[in-house]
């Protein structure tokens with residue numbers, strides 16, 4: 011077999027292992043090591059790489075931002091920020107038609123601004139908002155679907171772990187990517203709220219009503235979200251305005267939320283241990299995938315498959331827009347069965363070289379950033395598309411009375427809203443890169 | 451046995467958590483030091499504090515030397531330290547859409563094979579890390595600014611990697627026992643959060 | 645072809661060193677071997693790992709040929725640092741030739757024994773790129789700067805600046821954000837990092853050179869040994885003193901274009917007078933002595949190494 015053939019053969023093997031429930035990081039590592047064996051004709055190269063690459067992958071300064079952001083999300087919950095956000099949103103929106111669900115989305119957006127992860131956002135806001143939704147007569151499927159979709163705002167609104175990984179893979183500026191994600195993230199929140207108002211009109215009886223609150227109470231509730239605002243401004247603006255590097259920003263944010271939690275009485279010996287353990291589990295999972303991807307991508311580069319593939323796509327002579335659409339459709343299909351981080355790590359080294367040479371009427375940097383944001387959205391759709399959508403699982407498991415199928419049905423409305431948004435962002439790149447152009 | 455392994459994995463993860471927290475504090479102190487240093491050197495700082503600015507600067511207030519290297523070495527240990535806990539709590543990301551259609555014993559068989567392979571890989575990782583450490587020691591490599599030997603950082607990470615391998619072997623034994631006895635010992639909780 | 649070699653390095657394919665040196669060298673090997681050697685090029689660490697791992701990749705055969713910075717693995721190639729001492733280099737061509745002869749005399753059988761050294765070279769004179777003008781040593785007081793090598797870090801801390809550690813790609817972002825106020829790099833690197841757009845002052849040292857960086861261009865020993873004799877000859881014909889001198893000269897030649905960018909932008913290019921440079925040299929003498937002492941502590945004859953390097957550089961500088 012030629013190297014290219016070995017490289018191509020690795021795709022079905024990898025997918026096969028993943029579908030056999032071999033952990034994704036382990037699958038990539040195994041195929042990467044095995045592939046190196048076949049290409050180089052022995053284990054020497056594979057084993058030599060293993061000598062220093064586990065350490066060098068785990069000791070990356072830029073990636074150290076990941077556990078810091080995860081811990082920050084934990085501390086934010088302990089500090090009562092998730093509850094404060096939901097109460098404030100509910101005070102202002104709760105009395106509208108579908109208002110409690112809209113409040114949940116609003117609170118998710120707020121929490122997304124201080125949390126870098128979708129599942130953490132979904133799980134946190136689920137604990138706060140799910141009982142409230144059910145209490146005001148929102149149907150099980152609608153409630154769980156709303157929170158699953160709202161959870162994706164954790165990644166879509168900066169800071170975002172996935173964007174950090176994308177920035178590192180494509181050598182883009184993290185601060186600029188965060189900035190570019192901002193308006194699409196807000197659009198996502200607005201889109202979800204519109205979806206809710208459409209849903210309650212098409213499915214009357216899926217939502218109850220809640221009396222409006224007096225303005226004094228509304229302002230009181232709003233005032234309680236100041237720590238969230240403070241942390242967000244400190245971290246995201248601090249990174250952007252150059253008070254510190256992204257990793258330093260994550261450290262400042264984590265310490266800040268930790269101190270707020272400490273003063274609010276949410277942080278003690280027990281909760282600190284719990285937040286460490288939760289951070290430990292997610293961090294180990296993420297870095298094992300990063301490690302596996304490093305080996306798999308190194309092996310693929312050696313087979314020259316990415317270069318050949320890029321050349322082949324180039325020779326097809328399709329318009330850049332057709333190629334982009336095909337790639338995004340692939341993400342949607344893969345997203346039905348895979349998680350977002352693995353998809354990014356697995357595909358960006360293959361797709362990015364293809365996209366970066368296409369002409370979309372943008373500068374190379376703008377193309378990279380715009381593509382990153384759109385890919386971020388489509389992989390996040392994967393978190394809520396049946397059958398495998400991590401957010402759906404997490405939220406559905408919190409509500410034992412709601413069958414999965416109910417959640418599946420209701421979430422399709424939100425998926426539709428995501429797709430509409432992707433089309434808008436593709437048609438008008440200026441929505442994504444406009445803020446960058448103004449500020450640079 | 452399970453209590454012992456679980457306890458070890460837990461304590462290792464907590465240790466990693468404390469190291470992570472220490473790195474966060476270190477980074478913040480360094481940012482603060484750099485900020486104060488810049489302020490004291492600025493015209494504003496000199497204007498407000500006069501001679502005090504000079505005195506403060508002479509105390510050496512500034513970013514922590516080698517903060518960058520300490521974060522790199524520390525976070526590597528933290529991540530290695532997190533792996534045993536992830537392993538023993540089935541925290542790795544998997545896709546079970548197809549296997550969920552298979553029967554219990556087929557799933558147990560798959561679990562057994564996966565955990566055995568995983569154990570082998572974790573042992574390999576620890577063994578290779580040891581080899582890497584020896585090579586760093588042999589060549590006398592140090593970090594850039596603090597110039598402490600890199601093998602120290604490898605050695606600390608290695609201790610966690612060895613525990614990860616140990617936990618990996620333990621999980622492989624558990625899943626093998628489950629397959630052959632048909633009894634569930636540790637719930638195969640799936641899913642991951644990130 | 646008979647042999648395919650993997651050339652791995654850390655810069656993107658379109659950077660100066662790959663296009664002007666590594667690709668040219670590889671094309672020449674392919675041509676002179678009548679296509680019997682093919683060299684696959686893997687830029688930007690495509691084969692995996694981080695830049696400090698390149699040298700081990702060449703030793704272990706993960707890659708067949710690599711280009712790396714000797715200082716990426718501090719402590720491992722201590723003798724190469726002699727060429728990085730402040731104000732030691734003259735021009736890149738002569739200093740690269742001297743570096744090769746020095747390596748032949750002292751290192752090929754010791755520090756560099758685990759790989760086949762194809763060439764060694766240094767880049768053009770490094771200089772200071774800063775937000776506020778720096779002419780006197782006292783202007784360095786409190787300046788947060790990214791120093792490129794261990795010895796320049798020693799120098800700048802001694803001179804009152806605050807060295808901040810970070811990888812090269814982080815320079816642009818850190819400069820634009822005020823995380824650092826100055827960066828010390830040769831002109832050639834400033835174009836890719838857009839340094840001339842981020843700072844307005846550049847301090848040159850006249851005929852003297854503040855510092856340089858030692859590079860290693862190496863091949864896996866087994867891979868070389870396994871070549872048939874006539875192919876070994878092709879590699880040998882493109883190795884050694886001349887190749888090193890050519891690479892150093894070529895790399896330094898890329899300085900002019902990057903300098904022109906700063907000139908065209910109307911940046912302030914400060915050229916220090918001999919008297920001003922003398923002040924810097926005086927401060928740097930301490931670093932040289934300290935380095936020699938450190939080397940003596942490691943079992944080398946520190947002062948002799950410095951003398952030998954200086955003599956070789958003088959010999960090749962017309």
Ligand code: NA
Nearest residue numbers: 122164167169
């Ligand atoms: Na976020």
Ligand code: NA
Nearest residue numbers: 345346392398
């Ligand atoms: Na999905």
